[in-house]
Amino acid sequence: MQNLHKTRVEVSARALGHNIKGFKSILGGAKMMAVVKSNAYGHGLAETAKIADKNGVAWFGVDNVDEGLALRKAGIKKPILVLGYTLNSRLRNCVDNSLSFMAYNQETVKALRSLKLKPLGVHPSKTAKAAYVHLKIETGTTRQGVAGKQLLDLAKSLLKVPGVVIEGASTHYANIEDTTDSSYAELQLKRYQENLDNLIRIGIDPPWKHTACSAAAILYPETYFNLARVGIAMYGLWPSKETQAVAKREKRLIDLEPVLTWKTVIAQIKSVKKNTPVSYGLTEKVSRDAKLAVLPIGYWDGYDRRGLSQVGQVLVRGHRCKVVGRICMNMCVIDVTEVPQARVEDEVVLLGKQGKDRISAEDLAAKIGTINYEVVTRINPTLPRIVV
Numbered sequence: 117m118q119n120l121h122k123t124r125v126e127v128s129a130r131a132l133g134h135n136i137k138g139f140k141s142i143l144g145g146a147k148m149m150a151v152v153k154s155n156a157y158g159h160g161l162a163e164t165a166k167i168a169d170k171n172g173v174a175w176f177g178v179d180n181v182d183e184g185l186a187l188r189k190a191g192i193k194k195p196i197l198v199l200g201y202t203l204n205s206r207l208r209n210c211v212d213n214s215l216s217f218m219a220y221n222q223e224t225v226k227a228l229r230s231l232k233l234k235p236l237g238v239h240p241s242k243t244a245k246a247a248y249v250h251l252k253i254e255t256g257t258t259r260q261g262v263a264g265k266q267l268l269d270l271a272k273s274l275l276k277v278p279g280v281v282i283e284g285a286s287t288h289y290a291n292i293e294d295t296t297d298s299s300y301a302e303l304q305l306k307r308y309q310e311n312l313d314n315l316i317r318i319g320i321d322p323p324w325k326h327t328a329c330s331a332a333a334i335l336y337p338e339t340y341f342n343l344a345r346v347g348i349a350m351y352g353l354w355p356s357k358e359t360q361a362v363a364k365r366e367k368r369l370i371d372l373e374p375v376l377t378w379k380t381v382i383a384q385i386k387s388v389k390k391n392t393p394v395s396y397g398l399t400e401k402v403s404r405d406a407k408l409a410v411l412p413i414g415y416w417d418g419y420d421r422r423g424l425s426q427v428g429q430v431l432v433r434g435h436r437c438k439v440v441g442r443i444c445m446n447m448c449v450i451d452v453t454e455v456p457q458a459r460v461e462d463e464v465v466l467l468g469k470q471g472k473d474r475i476s477a478e479d480l481a482a483k484i485g486t487i488n489y490e491v492v493t494r495i496n497p498t499l500p501r502i503v504v
C-alpha cells in the first residue's frame with residue numbers, strides 16, 4: 117500500500133487482540149474495562165476501541181465526556197465510564213449518551229437534581245434515560261474520592277435524586293507500580309472493602325465493583341471484584357520494572373506484546389565534513405566525515421526536544437542511528453554514516469521494531485526521564501493512526 121503520511125503511528129490489531137485475550141484469561145469471571153483515555157494512550161481512540169470491542173472487552177474507560185461522545189460516534193454501544201472529572205454542565209451529555217461517570221462531590225448531586233430526570237420506577241426499562249453513577253472511594257491515593265460518613269451521605273443523597281442509578285463503586289491504588297511491596301495496596305483494598313460493607317449495610321450494593329488497574333490485574337486477583345480497568349498493559353507495555361519483577365517472582369506470567377510503532381521517513385541525505393555543526397544552536401559538530409539524514413519530525417510530533425536532542429536513537433534499515441544536534445519543531449537530523457544503503461523515503465522507526473532491533477517506550481522514557489505511559493500518550497494525537 118502506498119504510504120501517504122510521512123509520519124504515522126501504526127497500531128497492530130493482532131498484538132492488541134493478543135494482550136486482551138491474555139487478560140481475559142487471567143481475569144477469570146471478572147470483566148475487563150479497556151481504558152482508552154488520552155487517545156488510547158496515544159494509540160488512537162476510535163481505532164483502538166473498535167479493535168478492543170471486537171475482542172470482547174465489556175467496558176470502556178475514558179477521561180472525559182468528549183472522549184465518551186467520540187466513542188459513541190464511532191459506534192461503540194457498550195458501557196463507557198468517564199474516569200476523570202465531569203463538569204456539572206456535561207452531566208446532561210452523560211445521561212443522553214449513556215456515559216457512566218464518577219461521583220464524589222455533593223455539588224454533583226445538586227447538578228443532577230436540576231436535570232429533573234424522570235423517576236425510574238421499580239422495574240426501569242433498559243432504554244430509560246438515567247444518570248449512571250460510580251462512587252469513587254478514597255482509600256489512600258489522596259486524589260479523587262470520598263470515604264466514611266461522607267461516602268454514605270453522598271450515596272444516600274444520590275439515591276434521593278430521580279433518575280439516578282448507583283451503578284458502581286471503585287477505588288484506585290497509589291503504590292502498586294512503583295514497588296515490589298504490596299502492603300499499601302493491601303491497606304487500600306481493606307479500606308475499600310470496609311467502605312463497601314458500610315454501603316451494603318445501608319442497602320446500597322453497587323452492581324459493578326472495581327479497583328484493579330493493569331499492575332493489580334497482573335499481580336493481585338483479590339483486587340478484581342467483577343471488573344478490572346486495564347490500560348497500559350493492554351497496549352503491551354509493562355506498568356513498571358517492579359511489576360514485571362513481581363510477576364516473574366510470583367509466576368504470574370502474562371505475555372505482553374507492544375501494539376504501537378511510530379514511523380517516519382528520510383526526507384534528505386547529505387554528506388558533511390568532520391566538524392560541521394548541525395541544527396539550531398550549533399550544539400553538536402560531527403566528529404568525522406559523516407552522512408546525515410534529515411527526518412521530517414520534531415517536538416511538535418511529540419519527539420522530546422530536551423531529552424532526545426543529540427542522544428535519541430532511531431532505526432534505519434535495522435541499524436540504530438543517533439540524533440545529531442537539536443530536535444527542531446518539525447525536523448531533526450540523524451547520522452546514517454553506518455548505513456550507506458540509506459535512501460530518501462526509507463522508513464525510519466522512532467518507537468517500535470524494525471528488523472531484529474526495537475526502540476522501546478522504556479528506552480525513550482529513560483532518555484527523557486519519565487515513564488513509558490508519558491512517552492506514548494504524548495505522541496501528537498493529530499498524527500494518523502493506521503491499523504495494521
Ligand SMILES: *Cc1c(COP(=O)(O)O)cnc(C)c1O
Nearest residue numbers: 151199288329330345346347348
Ligand atoms: C488510567 C487509569 C487506569 C488504568 O491504569 P493502567 O495502569 O494504565 O492500567 C485505571 N483506573 C483509573 C481510575 C485510571 O485513571
